[in-house]
Amino acid sequence: MSAPAPDRRAVVDALRRCYAAITEVTEHIEGAGGGLAGVGTGCAGWHAGDLLFHQLCDARRALVALNTPGDRAPDRDAVTYWLGFPGRADTTDTSDTTDDEHARFVRAVTAAYPPGALVAEWRATAAAAVVAAQRCPHPAVGTQGHVLTTTDFLDTLVVEATVHHLDLTAEVPDAPAADPDGLRRVRRVLDGLLGHPAPFDWDDRTYALKGTGRLPLTGAETALADRFPLFG
Numbered sequence: 001m002s003a004p005a006p007d008r009r010a011v012v013d014a015l016r017r018c019y020a021a022i023t024e025v026t027e028h029i030e031g032a033g034g035g036l037a038g039v040g041t042g043c044a045g046w047h048a049g050d051l052l053f054h055q056l057c058d059a060r061r062a063l064v065a066l067n068t069p070g071d072r073a074p075d076r077d078a079v080t081y082w083l084g085f086p087g088r089a090d091t092t093d094t095s096d097t098t099d100d101e102h103a104r105f106v107r108a109v110t111a112a113y114p115p116g117a118l119v120a121e122w123r124a125t126a127a128a129a130v131v132a133a134q135r136c137p138h139p140a141v142g143t144q145g146h147v148l149t150t151t152d153f154l155d156t157l158v159v160e161a162t163v164h165h166l167d168l169t170a171e172v173p174d175a176p177a178a179d180p181d182g183l184r185r186v187r188r189v190l191d192g193l194l195g196h197p198a199p200f201d202w203d204d205r206t207y208a209l210k211g212t213g214r215l216p217l218t219g220a221e222t223a224l225a226d227r228f229p230l231f232g
Contacts, residue, residue: 012130014158017182021178022161025168025175042209052119053109053110066153073147074140077148078185082159138150158185162178165178186207190212
């Protein structure tokens with residue numbers, strides 16, 4: 001089940017808002033004086049600094065992808081891009097070696113940043129990625145061994161940023177809410193991976209949290225336990 005390609009301008013605007021929201025949240029955390037390392041997140045074992053560096057890696061990847069024109073027809077779209085990602089309940093690869101190696105790398109590099117430097121690099125890189133998204137002339141781009149239309153690729157960045165915004169704000173009182181359009185895009189991906197709309201009356205935020213394993217299933221929802229999380 002594939003989602004229709006979203007409008008390029010709309011998805012660039014969504015990316016700008018989602019990246020700006022992550023900047024706002026992390027600047028707020030640093031401004032509160034505790035530092036990113038002192039704030040937990042919705043990703044087990046990761047503090048806010050770890051998660052911000054993970055997002056920084058995604059923004060760097062965006063800069064590379066937006067300058068890497070696709071060399072063949074797209075083989076993934078905004079939904080199928082997430083197939084086979086670690087964290088899916090139905091993935092056939094049960095090895096977590098790559099995830100563990102990435103986690104160790106993230107923690108080591110994050111710890112090496114002096115105070116304020118990680119947020120500053122994120123702010124500059126995220127802004128550059130949005131400009132590259134606006135100006136990208138390529139109809140399709142390559143990333144992680146796949147080719148997607150540029151619009152679908154940008155949609156995946158919005159989905160990732162939206163889910164990680166929820167992670168970053170899990171322990172931050174009065175944090176800004178996730179972008180509503182970003183949450184709608186997460187819902188579309190989850191529906192696509194599930195093969196039909198969610199069978200429960202979840203709002204977009206709840207669906208995002210349950211569909212990605214951030215919130216546990218309860219009661220009748222456990223009927224979906226063999227399908228959830230749809231991606232991690």
